Amino acid sequence: MEPTREENRRFLPYAAAGLLAAWTVCLILLAAVPPVSRDALTHHLLVPRLYLEHGGIYEIPHIPFSYYPMNLDLLYLVPLALGSDIGAKYVHMAFGFLTAAWIAVHLRRRLGPGWGLPGALLFLTLPVVVKLSITAYVDLGLVFFSTAALLALVRWLESGHRARHLIAAGIWCGLAMGTKPNGMVVFVLLGLAAAFMGNRRWPLVKTAGWALAFALAALIVFSPWMVRNLHWNVSPIYPLQLPRWPLAQDQASDEAEPRPVGINHFIYRHLAFGESGWRIAAVPLRVFFEGRDDDPQYFDGRLNPYLLIFPLAALWPGRRRDPVHDRELYLLAGFSFCYLMIAFFGTDMRIRYLAPIYGPLTILGVYGIARLARGWRDAAAPAWRRLAVGGLVTLLLVLNAVYLSGLFQRVRPLDYLSGRLDRDAYLARHLAEYPVLQYANANLAPEARILALYLGNRLYYSRRHTVDGIGIFARAMQAAGGAEDVCRRLRQAGFTHLIVRHDLFAKWVENNCDEACRQRLGDFARQYLKPLHRNGPYELLAMAGCGG
Incomplete structure (x- = not known):
């Protein structure tokens, strides 16, 4: 006898839970080796270690990254003080799991109990999330705080604009700003969303007031880092520069390298990699298909095509009966698109620079899968379509598993954990x-x-x-x-x-x-x-x- 649709629906979360458990074990093993990732060694672990040795926070002019906001870096003080730099990786990994949990709760509330764990699985198995989970970086903190801010803004829209949800969005956004400079882009985009997605019947003063409330909440949370930089006579929003303050590198006098004059990053891609104009123009699409670790031509990281394919299915025109859900779709999609375009035009593309859109694209992807599996207008989809969607999702998840296998071959954690190699070796x-x-x-x-x-x-x-x-x-x-x-x-x-x-x-x-x-x-x-x-x-x- 073939399983019923209800049985299939019950099977899905159990399968996702089993895969998540196995995946978690793999991540824990991969992270259990001494840190070797570049940015961890240049500042994410270096600066907290110097603070510990000095006995407190102090200015370090020859390390410009020390002027960045450092919410997560300060958390690394705890494992470093306990003598475990490996522990800092698990602190960072925890923010990946917190993001997955937040996504799961939101999807469960939106789509039903069978969709939360599959959404968490799609997020945690993303190659870039896997790579970040085993490093002492800060990007997963940015992912968590920006996703939390977005979902708080969604709650603000669906609750009839209750102030507490907007203030919560501002607080989360302020934490994102204090984690990595990219959080400032999140602040601008969500501030605009708060202004333009309010009630259209509101007077302009009320609309501006809501946007101002969001901005004030975010800036109050972010303000300690601005005060610190003002005290050190550096731009309060470093690395962004304001006319009154010199570059942080200039504070170092003869302890900093001259700042090179850069060329347009589009021209750089053409000269360095021989890419044609159309290939450069296609970078916002290529990032979903062509990523490769440690290769700047291929964006120094890897995503998965399901972050593009299934969100498009969720956004495909069709009759919908929930205007609140529509506004959520527009918010998540608009934020992701605008952030992607800002990254594309602002700098040479790196997968890590797109961290704030991992969460919203995962949510949109699950919405797209649900729409395809349930039928275009919430009618029962034919069995062949459900099988086709399930087969495509499985195939794309296999790509993530292949990446994980390759990462084991590069990291080789068992050599260290088994004692064949000590820490120095x-x-x-x-x-x-x-x-x-x-x-x-x-x-x-x-x-x-x-x-x-x-x-x-x-x-x-x-x-x-x-x-x-x-x-x-x-x-x-x-x-x-x-x-x-x-x-x-x-x-x-x-x-x-x-x-x-x-x-x-x-x-x-x-x-x-x-x-x-x-x-x-x-x-x-x-x-x-x-x-x-x-x-x-x-x-x-x-x-x-x-x-x-």
Whole structure:
């Protein structure tokens, strides 16, 4: 006997729950290794670690990211204080699960008890969410707070514009702003939504009042970060600049690299990747199909086509009988589209930059699946259509499973968890600079100061004062009259050692040094630099033999 439609409906949440449980175990295993992701090492873990060592929050001019809002980064103080940087990953992962739970509750309320867990599954299995869940980044916090703000705004619309829901939306939005600068885009878009999606019969003053209430709630929550930056004489909405305040990098004086003059990111894609105009114009569609980790041409991350296919089904024209639900669809779709376009025109596309739209697109996707499975006008859909929809969803979820399998092969957590590799060996496998930093930590005096050339600001594992800045070295080379003068200028700046990535430094020399500069550099290396330790392209050198 074939299962009835009711039996199929009951089976769906049980299947989703089983898959979610298995997926959760996989995420926990993948996250149980020492942090190696770039942004965790440049600021998300580095800055909290420096705060702990200093005994409180303080200005760090040579790390411009330290001027960013840091709601989640401050949460990482707890696991770091307990001696577990791996624990910071689980803090970040928790925000992914909170977002999935919020989505599930909303879908259950909208579509019925059988749809919540499948929605959570579609969100948590997204490749980009998987990758973020095993890193000590902050993007999942932004996803959670922006999704919560959107859904609070939905409640405001469906409740007849009760003030408490709008204020809640503002509070959530303020938390999003305090998590990552992208939250400011969320603030602008939701503020406009609050202004334009109110009752059309309201006078202009009342409409403006609702928008102002939302903005005030958000700005009050965000205000501690603005006050901090004002105290440090930096733009209160850094990295966005206001005329009165200089760039944070300028505060660093000679401890920051010169800011390069950029070119239009569309031209960059054409020059760097050879992409034609139509392929560049298609980037907002390509992000759903062509993502690839660690490849800037393919957006340095991966989504899944179901975030595009099924939302379109939800929005497809047809007779609907719920104007409140229609307004929700327009809000979620309009927010996602506008945010996607702002990211497209504003910067070279990265999948992580789209974090605030993961939640609304997942919700729209489930609405689309439900519409296809239930029938176009809520009539019973033919069995073949339900099978086709189920088959398509399964196929797209298989893509996520394939990604998870590949991630296991790259991360290889069992090598670490089984004890085949200890912490140092695991880090040395994944970070070529780690053995050099490890040597410096063990052998250099505590007062040593290191100038790193092309370390990529990955300073978390350095326990000696380290500044990453080719600009400092370039200025010393340009101003020096000879090799000894180069050494003296670097010593006067307080540096005792260098860490050099030779392949990238060689390219810098080729592009920036004339014959006299190269001669001066060669003399400096021969006479005043002593090699201490090398691993791959990275080398630690001591400066000696010149005055300071």
